[in-house]
Amino acid sequence: MSYSRDEVKQITDKVMNMCQADAVEVAFSGGERSATRFANSSITANLIENDQQVNITVYYGQKSASATTHQFDDASLKRTIEAVQALAKRRPDNPELMPPVKPPQEYLDVEAALPSAVNFGPGERAEMVRQSVEVCEKLGVLGAGYIPKFHWTEATANSEGLFSYFRYADASFILTCRTPDQTGSGWAGTTGVKDIGNIDARGLSEVAARKALQSRKPRAVEPGRYTVVLEPRPAARFLQLMLGSLDARAAEEGRSFMSGKERGETKIGQKVFGDNVTLRSHIGNPILRQSPVGEDGLAARDVTWIEKGVVKNLFYSRYWAERQKKAPTATTANMSLVMDGGTATVEEMIKTTKRGLLVSFFWYIRGVDPMTLLYTGMTRDGLFLIENGEIVGPVQNFRWNDGPAVGFNNISMLGAPVPMHTGEAYDNPGTALVPPMKIEDFTMTSISPAV
Numbered sequence: 001m002s003y004s005r006d007e008v009k010q011i012t013d014k015v016m017n018m019c020q021a022d023a024v025e026v027a028f029s030g031g032e033r034s035a036t037r038f039a040n041s042s043i044t045a046n047l048i049e050n051d052q053q054v055n056i057t058v059y060y061g062q063k064s065a066s067a068t069t070h071q072f073d074d075a076s077l078k079r080t081i082e083a084v085q086a087l088a089k090r091r092p093d094n095p096e097l098m099p100p101v102k103p104p105q106e107y108l109d110v111e112a113a114l115p116s117a118v119n120f121g122p123g124e125r126a127e128m129v130r131q132s133v134e135v136c137e138k139l140g141v142l143g144a145g146y147i148p149k150f151h152w153t154e155a156t157a158n159s160e161g162l163f164s165y166f167r168y169a170d171a172s173f174i175l176t177c178r179t180p181d182q183t184g185s186g187w188a189g190t191t192g193v194k195d196i197g198n199i200d201a202r203g204l205s206e207v208a209a210r211k212a213l214q215s216r217k218p219r220a221v222e223p224g225r226y227t228v229v230l231e232p233r234p235a236a237r238f239l240q241l242m243l244g245s246l247d248a249r250a251a252e253e254g255r256s257f258m259s260g261k262e263r264g265e266t267k268i269g270q271k272v273f274g275d276n277v278t279l280r281s282h283i284g285n286p287i288l289r290q291s292p293v294g295e296d297g298l299a300a301r302d303v304t305w306i307e308k309g310v311v312k313n314l315f316y317s318r319y320w321a322e323r324q325k326k327a328p329t330a331t332t333a334n335m336s337l338v339m340d341g342g343t344a345t346v347e348e349m350i351k352t353t354k355r356g357l358l359v360s361f362f363w364y365i366r367g368v369d370p371m372t373l374l375y376t377g378m379t380r381d382g383l384f385l386i387e388n389g390e391i392v393g394p395v396q397n398f399r400w401n402d403g404p405a406v407g408f409n410n411i412s413m414l415g416a417p418v419p420m421h422t423g424e425a426y427d428n429p430g431t432a433l434v435p436p437m438k439i440e441d442f443t444m445t446s447i448s449p450a451v
Helices: 005-018 074-090 122-138 200-216 234-245 246-254 318-323 346-351
Strands: 023-039 044-060 063-069 142-158 163-178 187-193 225-231 279-280 303-307 337-339 357-360 362-367 373-377 383-387 390-394 397-402 410-416 418-421 431-433 437-447
Touching: 005 044, 005 074, 005 142, 005 163, 005 390, 005 397, 023 122, 044 074, 063 074, 063 383, 122 142, 122 163, 122 200, 142 200, 163 200, 187 200, 187 418, 187 431, 225 234, 225 431, 234 246, 234 362, 234 418, 246 318, 303 383, 318 373, 346 390
Parallel strands: 225 357, 337 431
Antiparallel strands: 023 044, 023 142, 044 063, 142 163, 163 187, 225 437, 279 303, 279 337, 357 383, 362 373, 373 397, 383 390, 397 437, 410 437, 418 431
16 A cells, blocks of 8 residues: 555645644654564464554644544544644643744655565565575574565645655565574574665575574583674664764753763764764665654754764754754654674674674663663574684573673774664664674673573
8 A cells, every 4th residue: 555645645634624723733654564474484474454544733832732543534533633622722831842844845855665665565575485494494493584564655744834755665584593402593684675685585594594503502601801793683782772872952961971071061072982983874875764854844864973983963853952052953863874884794803803702683681871871681592602713602692781882982893784673673663774893892791591
């Protein structure tokens, strides 16, 4: 299911014409969410959901309220509008409420709905499952995988005359393999790509299967500080841990790692990470699905957040930018992210490591101290000991205590960035281009019983 620009505008115009308020904002979203799940060499579920909704926000002075409906007939819209208008009038004034964004907003022309992803259906996903199962059966492991696909339309309209429209399609392939005795586990995947040609189901399955076989019967080694080679998935999770600190308000109010010594000061202009850490939002990136529409309908633009370890920008919401007399940052700090990489392969990182660990996966990550970006988490799905430039065998998983404030100052090698989701789940936006990385002196605190 797809929605043309004209179809969406007819819907948003209809809603605004039915509202009676000082100002109105309508956010439309709709399309197809589908996925194939498989386990034990067979497809267990083919899921498809076609949905549509409008979120209606009405304003009366400094009061506002929002409500959502999935039904677009006149009666349903009328009920929703009457309810949200009554609710808004009862609300207290919000001193931080910002009026709707005014046009014109010049949105970048981003092609994010390629035919290969738009037409990526159950048949194509079944072929990927066949390839994966063939590899798993050949190598004698059990695979459990997830292949989600989105074909979605988003739009924002308001009573000032603003209208934005964006359509995208993307897909992912995620696989965990286990050995029949449940002592070995391996993970591989790629997420959020808009060109299905970038998904190699057979190759990813071979990686996950071989990791599972190689991770059987791990031996225990002592906790301590290790050189770690983070594959892209744990590297992406590690990157995500610093994104919240890029909020300007939290930094200026003294609640963030990016806060300066005095209240109101930030670390903009300061070198806080190593020379090889550069992080940007790249709206026109050819690999990632990315939206040209930023906060509240502002036109998104490329932003350099960190350059060679120096903090260049923080995210300013519209309210905080106005209060601080600065321009708002239309692109949020987790939007269209690209972390610059290097030329090293994971194999080269291993060869240059005297003693360390190859890490396949981080999970169950929780915050310890936001002011220092200290986190705790665990490894799983394949942890391997490196000695004298070679993998010598699997080791028991660890709990770790570390974070980007330290780790991003200890990166000694980087590889080529690949698309990888930064969050715990894979269904929502959040894929970035992240390189594998070699980090020195990473703190492993205790053994974890995870497989």
